[in-house]
Amino acid sequence: MFEAIAFYLFAFLTTLMFFITVTTSxxxxxxxxxxxxxxxxxxxxxxxxxDFLGAIQIVVYSGAxxxxxxxxxxxxxxxxxxxxxxxxxxIVAGMSILAAILVVVIFAAPMLSENIxxxxxxxxxxxxxxxxxxxxFTKYLxxxxxxxxxxxxxxxxxxxxxxxxxxxxxxxYSTAEIRDMKQDQEKKVLS
Amino acid sequence: xxxxxxxxYLVLSTILFCIGLIGVMRRKNLLLLFFATExxxxxxxxxxxxxxxxxxxxxxxMFAFFVIAIAASEVAVGLGLLIVWHKRHGNxxxxxxxxxxx
Amino acid sequence: MEKxxxxxxxxxxxxxxxxxxxxxxxKKTFVGVIASTLIFIAFASSFILLTYILxxxxxxHVEMMTWMATGNLYIPFGFxxxxxxxxxxxxxxxxxxxxxxxxxxxxxxxxxFNRFFSYLSAFVFSMMILVMSDNFAGLFIGWEGVGLxxxxxxxxxxxxxxxxxxxxxxFIMNRIADLGMLIGIFLVYWNTxxxxxxxxxxxMASLDTATLTWMGIFLFVGAMGKSAQFPLHxxxxxxxxxxxxxxxxxxxxxxxTAGVYLVVRSNELYSLIxxxxxxxxxxxxxxxxxxxxxxxxxxxxxxVIAYSTLSQLGYMFAAAGLGAYWVALFHLMAHAFFxxxxxxxxxxxxxAMHDELDPFKMGGLKKPMKATYIMMTIASIAxxxxxxxxxxxxxxxxxxxxxxxxxxxxxxILLFTAGLTAFYSxxxxxxxxxxDERYKLFGIDPHEAYKFMLIGMSPLLIxxxxxxxxxxxxxxxxxxxxxxxxxxxxxxxxxxxxTIGTQLFVAFAIVYAYKKYANSRVTVPDGTSKxxxxxxxxxxxxxxxxxxxxxxxxxxxxxxxxTIFWKQIDQKVVDxxxxxxxxxxxxxxxxTREMQSGNLSTMLKWMVAxxxxxxxxxxxxxxxxxxxxxxxxxxxxxxx
Numbered sequence: 005m006f007e008a009i010a011f012y013l014f015a016f017l018t019t020l021m022f023f024i025t026v027t028t029s030x031x032x033x034x035x036x037x038x039x040x041x042x043x044x045x046x047x048x049x050x051x052x053x054x055d056f057l058g059a060i061q062i063v064v065y066s067g068a069x070x071x072x073x074x075x076x077x078x079x080x081x082x083x084x085x086x087x088x089x090x091x092x093x094x095i096v097a098g099m100s101i102l103a104a105i106l107v108v109v110i111f112a113a114p115m116l117s118e119n120i121x122x123x124x125x126x127x128x129x130x131x132x133x134x135x136x137x138x139x140x141f142t143k144y145l146x147x148x149x150x151x152x153x154x155x156x157x158x159x160x161x162x163x164x165x166x167x168x169x170x171x172x173x174x175x176x177y178s179t180a181e182i183r184d185m186k187q188d189q190e191k192k193v194l195s
Numbered sequence: 196x197x198x199x200x201x202x203x204y205l206v207l208s209t210i211l212f213c214i215g216l217i218g219v220m221r222r223k224n225l226l227l228l229f230f231a232t233e234x235x236x237x238x239x240x241x242x243x244x245x246x247x248x249x250x251x252x253x254x255x256x257m258f259a260f261f262v263i264a265i266a267a268s269e270v271a272v273g274l275g276l277l278i279v280w281h282k283r284h285g286n287x288x289x290x291x292x293x294x295x296x297x
Numbered sequence: 298m299e300k301x302x303x304x305x306x307x308x309x310x311x312x313x314x315x316x317x318x319x320x321x322x323x324k325k326t327f328v329g330v331i332a333s334t335l336i337f338i339a340f341a342s343s344f345i346l347l348t349y350i351l352x353x354x355x356x357x358h359v360e361m362m363t364w365m366a367t368g369n370l371y372i373p374f375g376f377x378x379x380x381x382x383x384x385x386x387x388x389x390x391x392x393x394x395x396x397x398x399x400x401x402x403x404x405x406x407x408x409x410f411n412r413f414f415s416y417l418s419a420f421v422f423s424m425m426i427l428v429m430s431d432n433f434a435g436l437f438i439g440w441e442g443v444g445l446x447x448x449x450x451x452x453x454x455x456x457x458x459x460x461x462x463x464x465x466x467x468f469i470m471n472r473i474a475d476l477g478m479l480i481g482i483f484l485v486y487w488n489t490x491x492x493x494x495x496x497x498x499x500x501m502a503s504l505d506t507a508t509l510t511w512m513g514i515f516l517f518v519g520a521m522g523k524s525a526q527f528p529l530h531x532x533x534x535x536x537x538x539x540x541x542x543x544x545x546x547x548x549x550x551x552x553x554t555a556g557v558y559l560v561v562r563s564n565e566l567y568s569l570i571x572x573x574x575x576x577x578x579x580x581x582x583x584x585x586x587x588x589x590x591x592x593x594x595x596x597x598x599x600x601v602i603a604y605s606t607l608s609q610l611g612y613m614f615a616a617a618g619l620g621a622y623w624v625a626l627f628h629l630m631a632h633a634f635f636x637x638x639x640x641x642x643x644x645x646x647x648x649a650m651h652d653e654l655d656p657f658k659m660g661g662l663k664k665p666m667k668a669t670y671i672m673m674t675i676a677s678i679a680x681x682x683x684x685x686x687x688x689x690x691x692x693x694x695x696x697x698x699x700x701x702x703x704x705x706x707x708x709x710i711l712l713f714t715a716g717l718t719a720f721y722s723x724x725x726x727x728x729x730x731x732x733d734e735r736y737k738l739f740g741i742d743p744h745e746a747y748k749f750m751l752i753g754m755s756p757l758l759i760x761x762x763x764x765x766x767x768x769x770x771x772x773x774x775x776x777x778x779x780x781x782x783x784x785x786x787x788x789x790x791x792x793x794x795x796t797i798g799t800q801l802f803v804a805f806a807i808v809y810a811y812k813k814y815a816n817s818r819v820t821v822p823d824g825t826s827k828x829x830x831x832x833x834x835x836x837x838x839x840x841x842x843x844x845x846x847x848x849x850x851x852x853x854x855x856x857x858x859x860t861i862f863w864k865q866i867d868q869k870v871v872d873x874x875x876x877x878x879x880x881x882x883x884x885x886x887x888x889t890r891e892m893q894s895g896n897l898s899t900m901l902k903w904m905v906a907x908x909x910x911x912x913x914x915x916x917x918x919x920x921x922x923x924x925x926x927x928x929x930x931x932x933x934x935x936x937x
Binding site: 007011025038049139159 | 261
Binding site for chain 1: 912
């Protein structure tokens with residue numbers, strides 16, 4: 005019973021938060037609502053017994069991703085109201101509802117057949133984190149390593165795209181030397 | 196109160212997905228468009244986790260895990276590109292982004 | 298013996314191809330010389346084959362290769378040299394050789410000299426295929442080939458509008474008749490199972506009369522077009538637009554006789570259907586007098602000779618229709634010689650008079666052109682049928698046939714026509730060669746043709762004189778294939794009365810013609826004399842207004858119909874449909890181009906729409922798979 009109460013409560017909250025995200029005209033409200041929604045989704049993970057996933061959700065999404073978005077907002081100065089020229093809202097709403105119906109129908113179909121077998125069944129007796137670890141580092145090792153490389157690449161891309169002119173190496177020269185070199189450059193420009 | 200089954204979670208996931216779709220179609224500010232994309236990804240995660248729980252299969256959680264990783268890197272790269280665009284054009288309004296007109 | 302067959306058949310082809318190499322270059326005399334030599338070689342081979350056949354040789358039958366062997370249809374490229382075909386081969390190759398030699402001189406100043414020999418030799422090749430083929434399909438190939446070559450040759454001076462028009466008229470009229478011939482050939486194949494002469498004709502004996510009648514009628518329709526019988530006769534007179542050697546070869550000796558050859562070759566068929574034969578004979582007699590009447594008043598020299606050809610073709614068909622096939626073939630042979638001679642002589646006159654065709658503007662040419670004068674006069678005497686020249690033996694024989702077969706109307710028509718023939722032939726020679734030298738009024742200075750041309754024409758002259766003596770040899774040879782009816786009148790007295798009466802009648806016509814036209818009182822008619830304005834004269838000089846009627850009642854409506862089809866149906870319906878399809882595709886592309894507006898938001902909306910479409914498809918197909926049995930039962934209930 006608790007499960008039902010928790011489910012409906014969090015479902016309502018999550019839907020509300022995400023609805024605010026997509027409809028409000030204030031960017032700050034959208035950001036806040038998105039962050040709240042992320043937290044509530046992690047609650048779902050905990051209800052479903054995916055502890056590791058829930059923790060990851062909080063740490064990565066609500067922590068890192070939201071932090072990034074906050075920095076982005078700060079950069080673009082979108083604390084003011086966002087003016088948007090909207091198209092026909094009926095098309096938008098109609099298509100969404102249609103898509104929703106179709107997806108539900110598709111999801112419902114296999115549920116009517118009962119012949120789904122598990123690939124990687126849960127192991128009895130161990131906690132979820134241990135279980136995840138066992139599968140992740142044995143069966144899903146290659147995707148794991150590839151994901152690591154991908155994150156590295158994304159990080160470097162982000163630095164390159166967003167950083168200022170980085171023509172001087174910050175690690176090879178000491179701070180004093182860098183200051184001198186910069187002053188030389190300015191003299192050349194001014195003269 | 197009904198017994199919470201897989202169908203409930205799937206319907207919830209669908210609703211959230213559609214909210215995300217509304218956001219994607221509606222938003223004209225690129226940053227807010229990214230927000231809507233995050234919603235899409237999260238709704239799918241819920242579905243994966245729910246199926247994994249009700250069938251006793253860890254595959255769903257693995258998939259959700261990787262989705263999170265990919266979403267994070269996507270945010271990083273996307274924001275970097277957004278910054279470059281903003282430096283060049285001074286605004287991030289979608290309607291001004293029509294250089295690929297056919 | 299077979300190699301002579303192939304030499305006779307393919308030497309003209311080699312000549313044509315050789316001359317074709319030089320069509321784009323200016324005149325080179327050796328082209329004409331080599332072409333003439335090759336045709337002479339064909340003539341020599343034909344002559345050897347003739348001697349072989351005369352020595353009671355068996356017909357030479359070769360099958361060169363298979364053309365079609367599909368299902369039950371077997372048509373080879375086969376050739377046969379039997380008594381009938383060797384006669385035709387001799388005629389064709391002899392006249393062709395003479396004409397080739399003559400053309401070397403006649404086309405001397407023409408820019409298309411090389412092209413002319415190519416076409417001429419191609420024509421000879423087609424004619425050889427026609428007469429040597431041993432099945433109806435090969436005959437038809439030759440038939441079409443001579444039609445094509447005659448179009449090329451009539452329209453040889455293609456810059457002249459009248460020449461191209463005449464060439465088209467000839468070809469189209471031939472084509473109309475060819476439809477009938479094709480239907481006849483189809484009927485032959487359908488009823489007898491083969492197109493080979495030696496299989497089809499014996500099989501015809503067992504068919505019913507109705508089928509045979511249709512067969513005979515349709516084949517004769519083809520012959521009508523080729524041999525210019527009424528009503529498909531207008532092309533022959535207009536075909537005089539071509540160079541004179543063309544008229545000599547094609548419209549005197551060879552192509553127009555192809556129709557007679559067809560009837561003679563199909564004698565086994567026509568013997569079985571005497572009613573059709575009677576119709577053919579009647580039509581032939583009608584054409585004979587019809588053409589002769591038009592020649593009486595005509596003021597174009599070559600046209601008069603063309604009408605004369607038409608008239609003599611009528612004689613040939615009259616003979617063939619009455620069952621006297623060997624007589625028809627004999628007249629064909631004799632006629633070829635003196636008619637070709639007449640045409641070539643007319644060519645000489647034309648050349649001398651700088652292409653003037655009106656005999657009233659000539660006169661007294663016997664002084665500068667003695668050789669031509671002798672040749673044309675002798676040819677005219679032969680044409681009139683005076684003993685002992687060639688025409689007497691063949692024409693009088695036809696008159697005898699008519700009497701013996703008790704067709705007295707045909708006999709009287711043909712007799713009257715003989716008189717007309719003599720009259721207009723000698724009207725022509727008198728106007729050209731006798732009397733005052735009217736050409737001096739027009740400032741023309743005539744001279745005789747080249748010596749080699751005259752020497753080339755001499756074999757025809759000799760044959761026109763002596764061909765009658767071949768009758769018995771010819772009769773013995775050819776009746777091994779054709780029905781050997783000997784035409785003797787039982788009443789000898791009547792026979793002599795008839796013969797001498799005919800001769801007197803003809804002689805009287807000649808004298809009358811000379812009296813009227815070979816004197817000094819002849820002037821150039823200028824449209825004011827009483828005779829020129831009489832109804833009969835107007836009728837005859839306008840060819841009974843038949844070309845006018847064709848133009849007004851056939852050609853003009855058809856042209857209107859074609860214009861309607863073109864403007865209303867082709868342009869408005871067919872073109873519009875095709876353009877419409879293209880237009881639809883184009884506008885669809887234009888509209889879908891707007892989908893790519895560059896606006897990310899719009900594109901995202903399209904993406905969602907596409908996703909919905911695919912989801913719906915997935916749902917539909919999933920349902921279909923799930924309920925496939927029920928769907929199948931429903932569809933089979935609907936009868937799919």
